[in-house]
Amino acid sequence: MPKIVLRWLSVLCLALASAAALAEEIQVAVAANFTAPMKLIAADFEKDTGHKAVLTFGATGKFYAQISNGAPFEVFLAADDETPARLEKEGTAVNGSRFSYATGKLVLWSAQPGLVDAQGEVLKKGDFKKIAIAAPRLAPYGAAAVETMNKLGLQAALEPKLVQGESIGQAFSFVSTGNAELGFIALSQVYEGGKVKSGSAWVVPENLHSPIRQDAVLLARAKDSKAAAQLMAYLKTDKAKAVIRAFGYEP
Incomplete structure (x- = not known):
């Protein structure tokens, strides 16, 4: 095999190894109602960034208790806006990181x-x-x-x-x-x-209950994680919003 080809293969291998080394896994707590769209968004996120979002689905109230007791989540997608706000106030989440990613029906x-x-x-x-x-x-x-x-x-x-x-x-x-x-x-x-x-x-008509605003928040343990910050930003992209709308939510 010519030396120039070997050199290029070597450079390619180093580049791939470097990219793999930079990729991170993010532990994400996700409200159960958002299971299907988040699976698709996480798959797109991994393709586009190389970072893997490891998803755990469950009840928002149960996640609150787990996070308050030190569960190793880095990003939290709640089924309401009150729980993430409470976590910010208590110092368990990064102040100012919270935003509404969807309104449910x-x-x-x-x-x-x-x-x-x-x-x-x-x-x-x-x-x-x-x-x-x-x-x-x-x-x-x-x-x-x-x-x-x-x-x-x-x-x-x-x-x-x-x-x-x-x-x-x-x-x-x-x-x-x-x-x-x-x-x-x-x-x-x-x-x-x-x-x-x-x-x-x-x-159910929206006038029969309070708006179901669903907030995402960056948790304190991930305040310096670039990958976690990228996932939070990714949820605001047009690509993610299209998935959210496809499942009957308003982004």
């Missing part, structure tokens, strides 16, 4: 076609045994569900039928497996191609 959904009508009247008729929600103290979508039921004057009537999941992911699981006939979940969990992809649904 609540939906009453059933895996059964035709069970949920377009106006949500099924809630008043009560022709079901179980309705699932996420735990209100842990999950903002669960709190929004309770607020909706109260605004409709149905909380007392529906209380005996409620089953609670630890996160919005578990609430969705209850409904999708038939353990509950219907439930309040995140629209993103059943939204694809501009419509609800299966079952039957009622998108």
Whole structure:
């Protein structure tokens, strides 16, 4: 093999090794409702930057407790705006790093076609045994569900039928497996191609609950991490926003 080719191969190997050495892994806590879009965004982020976002999904309230107790997360994508603000105030997150990456939508959904009508009247008729929600103290979508039921004057009537999941992911699981006939979940969990992809649904009007503003925040342990800062910036790009919109959120 000619010496010039060997020299170029050597330079290429060094460049690749250097790039690999600069790549980082970032530990990211992600609200369960944002599972599907964040998986796509993380894959794009790795392709575009070389950095790998290691994702853990769960309930916002549970993540708050874990982060407060030293869990090794570097970036937190919450399902509300209050929890990241609290972490900033307590010094567990980098002050001024917080921003809203998405505004979520609540939906009453059933895996059964035709069970949920377009106006949500099924809630008043009560022709079901179980309705699932996420735990209100842990999950903002669960709190929004309770607020909706109260605004409709149905909380007392529906209380005996409620089953609670630890996160919005578990609430969705209850409904999708038939353990509950219907439930309040995140629209993103059943939204694809501009419509609800299966079952039957009622998108809850925004005037029935407080806005579900979802904030991201850089955690204190990652204040000097360039890769974590890059992920925070990446969430604001047009490429990431397009993914967010595709799942029924407003960026």
